Amino acid sequence: MNWTWLHKFASPPHAYRLAGRLAPWVGWPAFALIVVGLYGGFVLAPPDYQQGEGFRILYVHAPSAWMSMFVYATMAVAAAIGLVWRIKLAHAVAAASAPIGAWFTFAALATGSLWGKPMWGTWWVWDARLTSELILLFLYLGYMALRASIDDRDRADRASAVLAVVGVVNLPVIHYSVFWWNTLHQGATISKIGKPSITGDMLWPLLTMFLAFTLYYGAVMLVRLRAEILRRERDATWLREELRL
Amino acid sequence: MNLGEFLEMGGYAVYVWPSLGLVVFALVWNVFAARRLHATARAEALRRLAAGGRP
Numbered sequence: 414m415n416w417t418w419l420h421k422f423a424s425p426p427h428a429y430r431l432a433g434r435l436a437p438w439v440g441w442p443a444f445a446l447i448v449v450g451l452y453g454g455f456v457l458a459p460p461d462y463q464q465g466e467g468f469r470i471l472y473v474h475a476p477s478a479w480m481s482m483f484v485y486a487t488m489a490v491a492a493a494i495g496l497v498w499r500i501k502l503a504h505a506v507a508a509a510s511a512p513i514g515a516w517f518t519f520a521a522l523a524t525g526s527l528w529g530k531p532m533w534g535t536w537w538v539w540d541a542r543l544t545s546e547l548i549l550l551f552l553y554l555g556y557m558a559l560r561a562s563i564d565d566r567d568r569a570d571r572a573s574a575v576l577a578v579v580g581v582v583n584l585p586v587i588h589y590s591v592f593w594w595n596t597l598h599q600g601a602t603i604s605k606i607g608k609p610s611i612t613g614d615m616l617w618p619l620l621t622m623f624l625a626f627t628l629y630y631g632a633v634m635l636v637r638l639r640a641e642i643l644r645r646e647r648d649a650t651w652l653r654e655e656l657r658l
Numbered sequence: 659m660n661l662g663e664f665l666e667m668g669g670y671a672v673y674v675w676p677s678l679g680l681v682v683f684a685l686v687w688n689v690f691a692a693r694r695l696h697a698t699a700r701a702e703a704l705r706r707l708a709a710g711g712r713p
Contacts, residue, residue: 466668643699
């Protein structure tokens with residue numbers, strides 16, 4: 414099989430230009446979908462029969478929690494590709510993803526706390542779901558701290574990639590924690606394929622937010638990736654032509 | 659439903675609005691942080707080019 418297309422695709426100049434061209438095409442739909450999803454969730458969706466209007470936190474909490482895991486999975490896959498095939502662009506993708514994932518994890522924890530207080534009567538409980546999500550935040554922060562602490566970029570890439578890959582074991586723990594252990598946290602709402610335990614007019618804004626946040630991550634990651642490529646390629650000849658245009 | 663009722667969120671206003679505010683802040687901040695990061699890296703690269711490729 415001919416792999417030249419992959420090398421072209423993963424070459425820094427090509428990736429830099431492609432990321433620049435793609436970012437707005439992902440970012441603007443993300444923005445539009447966030448507006449639509451928030452309007453649907455906070456205005457149009459009917460109040461919950463048990464939690465009243467308080468359930469609307471769902472529309473920012475669940476997508477944030479989803480992204481905290483999706484971004485980590487993406488980061489770990491990119492890190493693994495970087496480790497195995499020594500593709501520097503993959504390490505750059507992982508590095509560009511970490512801060513975004515950390516923000517989503519923090520948002521999931523904070524909005525969960527704000528939701529827990531009125532519904533459970535407590536801001537925080539050391540149960541499996543909340544604790545494993547907190548560990549996820551520490552994994553992101555640890556990944557970023559490890560990168561920042563190693564001057565040599567290749568060594569930083571490899572060391573942080575190992576941490577990212579090992580940390581993946583935490584993802585199934587987070588997801589299944591509500592089934593494996595006794596918890597205050599409610600179970601899955603929409604992942605039960607074909608039979609979601611939520612009505613359609615509550616569901617569509619939620620799905621819209623999931624899609625919106627995923628696209629949002631793509632757009633922000635592409636911009637961060639460009640910065641990452643510039644820093645790595647600062648002495649490359651293509652940069653001369655690219656920036657002098 | 660009038661605006662006052664909407665803002666009250668059935669008594670959950672102090673939990674719902676800070677949640678929304680925090681997430682919107684995080685979304686906006688991340689866009690600006692990423693753009694600033696790219697602008698800084700670009701300026702740095704241009705500075706190096708102007709200096710003849712030396713730091």
